[in-house]
Amino acid sequence: MSRRNFLVQSGAMGGALASLAAPALAQTGNPEIRWRVASSYPRSLTGIFSAMEMVAKRVGELTGGKFNITVHPAGELVPPLGVLDAVQKGTVEAGHSASYFYIGKDPAFGFHTAMPFGLGLRAQNAWLYEGGGQALIDEFLAPYDVTVMAVGNTGAQMAGWYRKEIKSVADLKGLKFRIGGLGGMVLAKLGVVPQQLAAGDLYPALEKGVIDAAEFVGPLDDEKLGLQKVAKYYYYPGWWEGSATLGLFVHLKALNALPALYQTALRTATAEANQWLTMKYDNENPQALRRLVAGGALLRAFPKEVTQAAFGAANELYAEMAEKSAPFKKIHAHWAKFRSEQVMWQQLCDLPFDNLMSALLRGKG
Amino acid sequence: MSRRNFLVQSGAMGGALASLAAPALAQTGNPEIRWRVASSYPRSLTGIFSAMEMVAKRVGELTGGKFNITVHPAGELVPPLGVLDAVQKGTVEAGHSASYFYIGKDPAFGFHTAMPFGLGLRAQNAWLYEGGGQALIDEFLAPYDVTVMAVGNTGAQMAGWYRKEIKSVADLKGLKFRIGGLGGMVLAKLGVVPQQLAAGDLYPALEKGVIDAAEFVGPLDDEKLGLQKVAKYYYYPGWWEGSATLGLFVHLKALNALPALYQTALRTATAEANQWLTMKYDNENPQALRRLVAGGALLRAFPKEVTQAAFGAANELYAEMAEKSAPFKKIHAHWAKFRSEQVMWQQLCDLPFDNLMSALLRGKG
Numbered sequence: 001m002s003r004r005n006f007l008v009q010s011g012a013m014g015g016a017l018a019s020l021a022a023p024a025l026a027q028t029g030n031p032e033i034r035w036r037v038a039s040s041y042p043r044s045l046t047g048i049f050s051a052m053e054m055v056a057k058r059v060g061e062l063t064g065g066k067f068n069i070t071v072h073p074a075g076e077l078v079p080p081l082g083v084l085d086a087v088q089k090g091t092v093e094a095g096h097s098a099s100y101f102y103i104g105k106d107p108a109f110g111f112h113t114a115m116p117f118g119l120g121l122r123a124q125n126a127w128l129y130e131g132g133g134q135a136l137i138d139e140f141l142a143p144y145d146v147t148v149m150a151v152g153n154t155g156a157q158m159a160g161w162y163r164k165e166i167k168s169v170a171d172l173k174g175l176k177f178r179i180g181g182l183g184g185m186v187l188a189k190l191g192v193v194p195q196q197l198a199a200g201d202l203y204p205a206l207e208k209g210v211i212d213a214a215e216f217v218g219p220l221d222d223e224k225l226g227l228q229k230v231a232k233y234y235y236y237p238g239w240w241e242g243s244a245t246l247g248l249f250v251h252l253k254a255l256n257a258l259p260a261l262y263q264t265a266l267r268t269a270t271a272e273a274n275q276w277l278t279m280k281y282d283n284e285n286p287q288a289l290r291r292l293v294a295g296g297a298l299l300r301a302f303p304k305e306v307t308q309a310a311f312g313a314a315n316e317l318y319a320e321m322a323e324k325s326a327p328f329k330k331i332h333a334h335w336a337k338f339r340s341e342q343v344m345w346q347q348l349c350d351l352p353f354d355n356l357m358s359a360l361l362r363g364k365g
Numbered sequence: 366m367s368r369r370n371f372l373v374q375s376g377a378m379g380g381a382l383a384s385l386a387a388p389a390l391a392q393t394g395n396p397e398i399r400w401r402v403a404s405s406y407p408r409s410l411t412g413i414f415s416a417m418e419m420v421a422k423r424v425g426e427l428t429g430g431k432f433n434i435t436v437h438p439a440g441e442l443v444p445p446l447g448v449l450d451a452v453q454k455g456t457v458e459a460g461h462s463a464s465y466f467y468i469g470k471d472p473a474f475g476f477h478t479a480m481p482f483g484l485g486l487r488a489q490n491a492w493l494y495e496g497g498g499q500a501l502i503d504e505f506l507a508p509y510d511v512t513v514m515a516v517g518n519t520g521a522q523m524a525g526w527y528r529k530e531i532k533s534v535a536d537l538k539g540l541k542f543r544i545g546g547l548g549g550m551v552l553a554k555l556g557v558v559p560q561q562l563a564a565g566d567l568y569p570a571l572e573k574g575v576i577d578a579a580e581f582v583g584p585l586d587d588e589k590l591g592l593q594k595v596a597k598y599y600y601y602p603g604w605w606e607g608s609a610t611l612g613l614f615v616h617l618k619a620l621n622a623l624p625a626l627y628q629t630a631l632r633t634a635t636a637e638a639n640q641w642l643t644m645k646y647d648n649e650n651p652q653a654l655r656r657l658v659a660g661g662a663l664l665r666a667f668p669k670e671v672t673q674a675a676f677g678a679a680n681e682l683y684a685e686m687a688e689k690s691a692p693f694k695k696i697h698a699h700w701a702k703f704r705s706e707q708v709m710w711q712q713l714c715d716l717p718f719d720n721l722m723s724a725l726l727r728g729k730g
Contacts, residue, residue, distance in 0.1 A: 058629070058633055061625075061626070061629045062427055062626070062629060062630060062633065064626070117722065117725065120715060120718060120719055120722070121487070121715070122486070122520070122643065122647050123647065125640065125643070125644050125647075126643075126644040126647035126648045127648075129640075129641070129644045130641075130644045130645055130647075130648035130649075131648045155487070155714065155715055156714045156715040156717075156718040156719075157714070158713075158714060218714065236713050236714055236717055237713075237714050237715070237717040237718035237721065238714075238718075239718060239721060242715075242718045242719075242722065260426075261426070261427070261429070264423070264426045264427060265427060268423055268427065268633050268634060268637050269633060271636070271637040271640055271641070272633050272636040272637055272640075274640065275490065275494075275636055275637075275639065275640040276494070276495075276636070278487065278490070278491075279490050279491040279494045279495045280495055282487050282488065282490075282491035282495075282707065282710070283491045283492075283495035283496045284495075285710050285714075286706040286707065286709060286710035287706070289709075289710060289713065299713065301717060307721055307725075308725070311725050339722075339726070340726060341651040341652070342647065342651065343722050343723055343726045344651060344654075344726075345647070345650050345651035345654060346719060346723070347719075347723040347727075348523075348601050348602075348654065348664065349520065349521045349522070349523060349583065349601055349602050349603075349650075350485060350486070350520055350521040350602070350607075350719075351716075351719050351720065351723060352521075352601055352602040352666060353485060353521040353602035353603075353604060353607045354485055354521075354607075354711060354712075354715075354716050354719070355716065355720070356602065356604060356672055357482065357485065357607065357704075357708050358708055358711070358712040358716060360482065360672075360673070360676050361704070361705060361708045361709075362712075
């Protein structure tokens with residue numbers, strides 16, 4: 001595979017850009033810049049992948065087509081979980097991924113995406129954009145020569161598909177559950193045996209009983225996998241992803257080499273996409289959920305005993321991680337305080353309103 | 366006051382634009398266009414007013430300063446509630462307001478902002494941008510020669526400040542409550558006497574007992590009025606504004622005369638601002654609420670009896686409005702179905718997660 005490396009070419013590129021930096025040329029002399037974005041996601045994820053394509057399209061429109069971003073689905077340029085490395089090395093200028101895929105490098109990578117018992121969508125957005133979260137994450141990412149921009153949030157995810165009901169913590173012992181990252185690490189403390197499988201392998205693995213349960217995203221994406229046919233219990237909520245932010249990793253050198261207009265276009269377009277993905281899911285998930293239930297899915301909530309035990313396990317895990325990673329410790333302290341404030345506020349305003357509407361409309365049948 | 370009218374000048378402007386319409390000139394020959402935006406809001410509303418200023422700033426950045434939007438606070442160009450008229454008449458190209466201020470013209474103006482027992486923030490955004498709400502509203506607005514773009518959502522608002530506790534529906538009889546619009550109309554059915562006062566008049570009116578209660582927005586904005594000193598009971602949630610969308614009314618002729626780049630810049634910037642305002646409030650409301658409680662505010666939830674009676678009154682009101690307004694009837698049918706779907710979905714995912722976090726963190730003390 002012949003891959004150019006923009007860092008190798010950056011001497012020439014930097015020179016060309018320097019001559020175009022005068023503000024007077026912002027509209028008349030915009031340089032042609034091409035970026036390749038490697039995604040961790042396939043095109044079949046119509047929400048997540050489309051949000052990144054929306055960014056590319058919008059940036060093109062806002063720059064008269066001069067800033068040209070192409071989005072390459074998982075595996076086309078680099079392996080799905082090799083996206084961050086590819087950005088860091090300069091194989092591509094940017095990568096569409098989820099920060100928490102990289103907790104093996106440092107658990108602090110979890111915060112940009114989702115943490116078990118973490119921030120709901122509103123709180124996550126507020127923390128990243130307004131509450132100081134982005135600055136802390138950028139400080140942590142600086143040694144990797146990258147930044148990460150939010151490009152979509154799924155909202156709270158479902159907790160996945162189970163062949164048997166989970167009635168107590170005891171039912172978690174030995175459960176072969178396809179779940180990755182921090183959620184898997186929390187559940188492992190309660191006896192779960194986390195499994196790693198590609199999305200396409202979930203159906204046969206559940207059908208044959210190779211695994212007992214699998215989580216993915218929510219109704220819209222889960223429906224495509226057909227899991228309700230082989231694991232009928234559909235649990236909620238996915239407390240390991242109370243919201244999940246998709247991320248656009250960008251090499252700092254590539255970002256800083258952009259004219260101001262292109263940087264603004266990129267930041268504005270990612271903000272638009274971040275809001276759009278949630279609306280896309282919220283609009284389409286209810287219909288997908290209805291189809292899943294009509295197709296045999298049985299909805300179940302985790303018992304309180306299970307979520308309380310998991311919350312204890314998560315706090316234990318965070319204490320361990322803070323011992324091992326200074327960035328994790330620093331970000332976690334800020335994040336945990338923010339979480340408390342947000343929950344306090346939310347339970348006085350949006351949460352009572354939402355609970356009220358739920359009660360009133362249920363009452364109407 | 367000397368006011369130009371862009372409609373009067375549109376012959377000349379239209380001709381100038383026609384000669385610049387070729388795509389090849391999108392970057393090299395962007396025309397200079399100036400818009401004046403009249404706002405219904407004062408600068409002191411640092412969230413709401415700043416969101417509109419953010420749009421103006423971003424549009425300028427994205428067009429090399431060629432599309433110049435100036436935002437004029439309430440009263441500077443036209444009276445605060447005369448904004449829609451000013452846009453419709455062409456006194457200004459666009460107006461920053463809230464659609465529900467204009468329900469006197471037609472109750473269908475309520476849907477873009479907030480309806481009692483309406484859509485929470487997530488559902489409101491999904492309905493407007495993805496669920497078909499914007500198209501219905503645009504169809505309704507076409508005879509007014511305007512469209513309206515979302516430029517910020519406050520999230521669920523607080524229910525305001527009361528000199529006495531509300532323990533039953535009987536306590537609403539004769540209550541002189543400063544509340545406008547549809548919320549006031551619902552409460553009037555339960556005996557409330559709605560009052561109209563400017564924000565600056567609320568403190569003396571409550572202090573002197575001229576009114577018994579007043580609602581405004583939420584902690585961040587309410588704090589500036591000092592109402593906790595004269596009406597200590599702070600109720601939640603504001604079920605008449607489970608979320609509230611600010612709107613940028615734009616004259617269709619002015620919008621359609623913009624080059625494609627400027628239209629895209631405007632739409633992208635408004636989407637960014639729509640998300641930003643919520644983050645701004647969510648980040649700052651908790652701290653403001655803490656200060657209010659420290660200053661003597663006593664938090665209270667409406668009793669179930671009161672909210673159920675109000676829900677009945679709202680449904681009665683909507684049936685009456687549907688009789689009188691065909692646009693209301695059409696939009697309400699779509700909106701009510703969307704609301705049911707959203708509440709069904711939400712109560713299976715985000716709501717259980719948010720309730721779980723509330724219970725777990727309260728348990729921690």
